[in-house]
Amino acid sequence: MNVVAKKPRTIPESSLIGTRIPKMDAPEKASGRTRYIHDINLSGQLYGKILRSARVHARIVAIDTSAAKALPGVHVVLTAADVPDQRPIGVARDHFPLKGDRVRSQRDEIAAVAAESEEIAAAALKLIKVVYEDLPVIADPEDAIKPGAPLLHPAPAGAQPAGATVAHRGKADNIAMRFDYAHGDVVQGEAESDVVIEDTFKLHYVTHCCMGVSGMIAEFDASGSLLMYSNTQVPFLHKREFAEYLNMDPARVRIIQPPIGGGFGSKLDIYPFEVICLFLARAARRPVKLVFSREEEFLASPTRQPVLLTLRSGCKKDGTLTFRQVHTLHDNGAYTSWGATTPFVMMQTFSSLYRVPHCDYHTVAVYTNNPYAGSFRGYGNLQATFAIEQQMDEMAAAIGMDPLAFRLKNAQHTGEVTGQGMEFKSCGFTDCLNTAAQRSDFSRKFADNAAERNQPGHLKRGIGMASMLHVGGGAKIYPSDGCGTILKMDDFANVTLITGASEIGQGSETVLSQLVCEELGLPISALTVVNNDTAITPWDVGVHASRTTFIAGNSAIGAAKKAKTKILAVAAQKFGCTAEELDLRGGCVIKAADGEVVTELSKLIRNLHFSDKAELVMTTFYYEPPSVHQGKDYKGDVSAAYAWATQVVEVEVDTDTGIVRMLKVTGAHDVGRVLNRLGIEGQVEGGIVMGQGYALTENLMIENGVMKNPNFRDYKLITAPEIPEMDVSFIESMDGEGPQGAKGIGEAPAICIAAATANAIANATGVRLYDLPFTPERVYRALHGQTPKLYWKPWVPAA
Amino acid sequence: MTELERYVAPTTLAAAIDCLKDGEVTILAGGTDLTPQTRAGRMRIKRTLMNIRRIPELKGIALDGGAIRIGALTTITEIMDSALIAKHLPVLVETCRHFASDQIRNAGTLGGNLCNASPAGDTAIPLLVLGASVELASKPEDKIYRRSIPLSEFFVGPGQTRRSLCELLTAVTVPLPAPGHVARFHKFGTRVGLDISTVSIGIGGTLKDGALAAARVAFGAVAATPLRAAQTEAALEGQRLDAAAIARIAAVARDEVHPIDDVRATAWYRKELIHNMTKRMLENVAQA
Amino acid sequence: MSPKHDIEFALNGIRQRVTVPATMNTLEMLRDVLGLTGTKYGCGEGECGACTIQVDGVSMNSCLMFAVDCDGRELTTIEGLANDTRADALRASFVEHGAVQCGFCTPGMVMQADHLLHKHPEPDAETIKAGIEGNICRCTGYKKIVDAIACVGCTNK
Numbered sequence A: 001m002n003v004v005a006k007k008p009r010t011i012p013e014s015s016l017i018g019t020r021i022p023k024m025d026a027p028e029k030a031s032g033r034t035r036y037i038h039d040i041n042l043s044g045q046l047y048g049k050i051l052r053s054a055r056v057h058a059r060i061v062a063i064d065t066s067a068a069k070a071l072p073g074v075h076v077v078l079t080a081a082d083v084p085d086q087r088p089i090g091v092a093r094d095h096f097p098l099k100g101d102r103v104r105s106q107r108d109e110i111a112a113v114a115a116e117s118e119e120i121a122a123a124a125l126k127l128i129k130v131v132y133e134d135l136p137v138i139a140d141p142e143d144a145i146k147p148g149a150p151l152l153h154p155a156p157a158g159a160q161p162a163g164a165t166v167a168h169r170g171k172a173d174n175i176a177m178r179f180d181y182a183h184g185d186v187v188q189g190e191a192e193s194d195v196v197i198e199d200t201f202k203l204h205y206v207t208h209c210c211m212g213v214s215g216m217i218a219e220f221d222a223s224g225s226l227l228m229y230s231n232t233q234v235p236f237l238h239k240r241e242f243a244e245y246l247n248m249d250p251a252r253v254r255i256i257q258p259p260i261g262g263g264f265g266s267k268l269d270i271y272p273f274e275v276i277c278l279f280l281a282r283a284a285r286r287p288v289k290l291v292f293s294r295e296e297e298f299l300a301s302p303t304r305q306p307v308l309l310t311l312r313s314g315c316k317k318d319g320t321l322t323f324r325q326v327h328t329l330h331d332n333g334a335y336t337s338w339g340a341t342t343p344f345v346m347m348q349t350f351s352s353l354y355r356v357p358h359c360d361y362h363t364v365a366v367y368t369n370n371p372y373a374g375s376f377r378g379y380g381n382l383q384a385t386f387a388i389e390q391q392m393d394e395m396a397a398a399i400g401m402d403p404l405a406f407r408l409k410n411a412q413h414t415g416e417v418t419g420q421g422m423e424f425k426s427c428g429f430t431d432c433l434n435t436a437a438q439r440s441d442f443s444r445k446f447a448d449n450a451a452e453r454n455q456p457g458h459l460k461r462g463i464g465m466a467s468m469l470h471v472g473g474g475a476k477i478y479p480s481d482g483c484g485t486i487l488k489m490d491d492f493a494n495v496t497l498i499t500g501a502s503e504i505g506q507g508s509e510t511v512l513s514q515l516v517c518e519e520l521g522l523p524i525s526a527l528t529v530v531n532n533d534t535a536i537t538p539w540d541v542g543v544h545a546s547r548t549t550f551i552a553g554n555s556a557i558g559a560a561k562k563a564k565t566k567i568l569a570v571a572a573q574k575f576g577c578t579a580e581e582l583d584l585r586g587g588c589v590i591k592a593a594d595g596e597v598v599t600e601l602s603k604l605i606r607n608l609h610f611s612d613k614a615e616l617v618m619t620t621f622y623y624e625p626p627s628v629h630q631g632k633d634y635k636g637d638v639s640a641a642y643a644w645a646t647q648v649v650e651v652e653v654d655t656d657t658g659i660v661r662m663l664k665v666t667g668a669h670d671v672g673r674v675l676n677r678l679g680i681e682g683q684v685e686g687g688i689v690m691g692q693g694y695a696l697t698e699n700l701m702i703e704n705g706v707m708k709n710p711n712f713r714d715y716k717l718i719t720a721p722e723i724p725e726m727d728v729s730f731i732e733s734m735d736g737e738g739p740q741g742a743k744g745i746g747e748a749p750a751i752c753i754a755a756a757t758a759n760a761i762a763n764a765t766g767v768r769l770y771d772l773p774f775t776p777e778r779v780y781r782a783l784h785g786q787t788p789k790l791y792w793k794p795w796v797p798a799a
Numbered sequence B: 001m002t003e004l005e006r007y008v009a010p011t012t013l014a015a016a017i018d019c020l021k022d023g024e025v026t027i028l029a030g031g032t033d034l035t036p037q038t039r040a041g042r043m044r045i046k047r048t049l050m051n052i053r054r055i056p057e058l059k060g061i062a063l064d065g066g067a068i069r070i071g072a073l074t075t076i077t078e079i080m081d082s083a084l085i086a087k088h089l090p091v092l093v094e095t096c097r098h099f100a101s102d103q104i105r106n107a108g109t110l111g112g113n114l115c116n117a118s119p120a121g122d123t124a125i126p127l128l129v130l131g132a133s134v135e136l137a138s139k140p141e142d143k144i145y146r147r148s149i150p151l152s153e154f155f156v157g158p159g160q161t162r163r164s165l166c167e168l169l170t171a172v173t174v175p176l177p178a179p180g181h182v183a184r185f186h187k188f189g190t191r192v193g194l195d196i197s198t199v200s201i202g203i204g205g206t207l208k209d210g211a212l213a214a215a216r217v218a219f220g221a222v223a224a225t226p227l228r229a230a231q232t233e234a235a236l237e238g239q240r241l242d243a244a245a246i247a248r249i250a251a252v253a254r255d256e257v258h259p260i261d262d263v264r265a266t267a268w269y270r271k272e273l274i275h276n277m278t279k280r281m282l283e284n285v286a287q288a
Numbered sequence C: 001m002s003p004k005h006d007i008e009f010a011l012n013g014i015r016q017r018v019t020v021p022a023t024m025n026t027l028e029m030l031r032d033v034l035g036l037t038g039t040k041y042g043c044g045e046g047e048c049g050a051c052t053i054q055v056d057g058v059s060m061n062s063c064l065m066f067a068v069d070c071d072g073r074e075l076t077t078i079e080g081l082a083n084d085t086r087a088d089a090l091r092a093s094f095v096e097h098g099a100v101q102c103g104f105c106t107p108g109m110v111m112q113a114d115h116l117l118h119k120h121p122e123p124d125a126e127t128i129k130a131g132i133e134g135n136i137c138r139c140t141g142y143k144k145i146v147d148a149i150a151c152v153g154c155t156n157k
């Protein structure tokens, strides 16, 4: 590309930051040209399919695969017995990809087939005969922790290797994980309280519903090296893990990530189907493609963590919060994925969203025969916020304070260090509260709605607010939270940015390009981003915790700055001035003082390439945020920055039907700084509507371990006619560590909606709902006094 | 179990019903019910798959004497966009607006909707209220034989109708409503867009002096078939629609239905909806 | 195996003759037989709209349509629309308004929007929302999609 067609004498200052930049890959996507994993086919490829359990909890007595093996077109049929070197997978290493002796949930993988076509593979599955012996189903986590409850993972027969995993040696109780955190002294806090409130909240199952179903392609080359096409969000860590499951050298695993049809946290763990696909490809010595059907996507994907939560909080008459005590019961499902670790995030909200001097937090995650929960945008924060923000309203009412004033009194400010050790270097919380309240006319409407509640008519209006705190500068959940960048410039002044940060539809490549262009004074069209191949891209710990803009952004800026230094040094030498007198702008080297063009950048670089001391402009940078890997007490400044938001939801409740219509959402988000306005609006709007689904319509119904609605007909996603009016403001708190001042917000927008909706329904009707989702029938029942108050007596471990 | 052996796409009605004689024929219209049902294994395609979409006689909407005749292949979109229907049977247009999505309305046919005989099928409800009949054609010998049966007698159970295996549904006829006729349709789903009815209600009659004469009431998704509600009709007939009467009629409606619990709603809630929505619709009629 | 059938139809203006099993749906035919992967599988049951194409000028879910039923008809897929300059404005509007995130719903959404704009050249927001009720998007929250379609509608005035 020739960057500048006409040569202007001077180039005025301009900035890309805060402008509306369309996603770079959007034209391809809008033309249907983008090739997702489903659209990639390798020659010689076979089709993999998995046989799942027909039972929820059973012993496998026998499996007969002979008929399936005999079917023409079938290459490989595998059961656990065929893969004796299987290693346990999952966050707690508590299951094998192919289940051998026992199935513990409806999704469990029993056998797998690779065949010439999908139809043949499906036909082969039907020919596999499994004999089961049913075991008692434990569908309720409260039953699972009772003393003497049947064990989900009893010790398997036979000698087990020392130091083995749960999958090898079993577990003597049904407790998958426990988290216990405290700061201050809740007993003292309670003694100082004028008002104490205790409620139980129940959070349901929902799932990601990425529009592109899960899938993967695996191929081993002649020397046994593995090439995978996978949509993992964590390519570098998973590369090592996949190698471990195959007993091979991680250096021989390469992962290519095709564009993804939605992520939202679902690709953070390794799932059985992926490892099974590798087994099939290894056994068949052919590429194997394994893609889910939508039904399978429902049955075998992780869910959002369902939670039963009892929260006890107190405050003084003047509105000062005194303490908070939290107990949660996490239904872990049959195996452990990231869902069990949501307490990492939940406890932050309880301990640090508001100033609370005494806080006590306990989670027990228990095994059941239900689907297992994974990571999902918001990571426990929707659940925690749902409880806290409802009690904030309840406490405000109990002391006769306006809900906004009560929140403002307890809100965190810049400079605060919380009981958990989080340090708020930039904090726009108060601005968020005030902006959202003012723009929605919150206090007036809140009072009016309450006053009009008992007027005749079946339509009631309500308004409610909720706020959130979430990591916005990565999260040091591993010892490192860094990201690498390689930047190279060609002799047309085009930049290839090679980043470790995967693109999962969130628009990261556009933001990264923008940050680099801003440093180098280039138009966005001068950038190409490479981010999808572990053989090319530098190390990164993966897409999670809203970290990409912040971490990969800082990394990209670092590389760009180095490039700029180099270019300006060369230019200074060539034009006989100091580097400080020069700058880059509009594809040219200019005089910093008045913008006068010194030379075109492309020309300068060509000179550099063709000079006798030829040099390339190619830089690398690794950014590691100044955050802390938390210790066993969960204390420490885990993120380099924190994002804040307040959302106000307005609803209309039809008391004849229980239908809740979401009329308007007014959001104020502390994003540090707006980089790409178009992109960030899209993230927020998408998150709001995802939160709307969580609050109102989405409900994965599991009865006795069996999923009742694995389809879009009865698992209801929000459709266009239902979306609320959205008024979104951005608070620019200019984070000192953030790239151009920005913080990550990918997860933030979905977090408050359910809590604010609950408050809005209470404002409209005087009835408070403690369990999600607010489907018409549930709301109607509550309005008609048909819902007994929920109570879960916190579980305490036997002494 | 017979396997699919043959696909045919006849272009005349005669050829189509000839083919049906075999008895082992699956009829394909828009396919919007057939595809998901066969893929999910809830239904099996028989020996012959017969696509009836190439038969012109099954298309079109026409005023035919005192009745409107709607061909079985008329799509939901065509009904919605028809000026004739809008003029004479506005409640049917209203119903079609709440039917599925644009894409499905463009493919799905009236005949398919009725023959699928889902208790939650939407078009049956206003058609029951309008006193529609279905026309069935067969060819026992070499002449086409047509019979007409009232829609109220057509449904037998979920997916089951009085149509014999050798018959094709060719059209629906709806008598022109009397002057002063009012009809209302209400569909309750949990979301506005694309949804299957949790319950649906149709009410119609001739409004005179604040009362409905020749009153008809139909309910969907509360029984094994779309239901004509005789008791509710009796309670409604000729009653001045004041608040007390409306309350009484709504209570009769609630007691008349015996729905089941399923993933979409419990029986209790469905009965509450029938009560509350019937009440609301009657209030609306009273104000007409 | 179900019996195979020869069919002939116009696909994006080009005549096609293919042999398909009687039970195959149009989505499978487009993707697996004809190699046009722009049309997406999202559910296979008519619930998501990712597979939307136009048949004889109206939009339909290709996953619900039997492939044999394409015989004699005119099909337009996203690949056809992508090469049609009359749809340039629509695609550009999706890009400029940020109506595309992961993009998986986008081809179906664009096909449906194109049909909607044919039927209602100047749709208001409510008409647009109702028009795309059969298309699920998990990423955008729909607002930018509605804006993108409305903007094309405006210029139709």
Ligand SMILES: Cc1cc2nc3c(=O)[nH]c(=O)nc-3n(C[C@H](O)[C@H](O)[C@H](O)COP(=O)(O)OP(=O)(O)OC[C@H]3O[C@@H](n4cnc5c(N)ncnc54)[C@H](O)[C@@H]3O)c2cc1C
Pocket (backbone or CB within 6 Å): B026, B027, B028, B029, B030, B031, B032, B033, B034, B035, B036, B052, B072, B073, B098, B099, B100, B101, B104, B107, B108, B109, B110, B111, B112, B113, B114, B115, B116, B120, B121, B122, B123, B167, B168, B169, B170, B195, B196, B197, C045, C046, C047
């Ligand atoms: C996502 C989705 C949403 C839907 N939403 C709704 C909704 O809101 N309301 C609603 O009522 N329905 C809904 N449906 C169901 C379906 O779209 C309708 O029932 C549609 O009208 C069926 O028509 P069709 O032409 O597609 O039928 P087909 O699928 O072709 O046929 C349906 C059945 O009728 C038989 N049949 C068809 N035509 C004839 C004939 N002329 N004579 C004899 N037998 C015949 C077929 O053999 C088959 O058994 C929905 C379906 C889907 C997939």
Ligand code: FES
Pocket (backbone or CB within 6 Å): C040, C041, C042, C043, C044, C045, C046, C047, C048, C049, C050, C051, C052, C061, C062, C063, C064
């Ligand atoms: S794939 Fe056809 S509607 Fe979802």
Ligand code: FES
Pocket (backbone or CB within 6 Å): A211, A261, A262, A505, C099, C100, C101, C102, C103, C104, C105, C106, C136, C137, C138, C139, C140
């Ligand atoms: S952009 Fe991802 S589903 Fe719509």
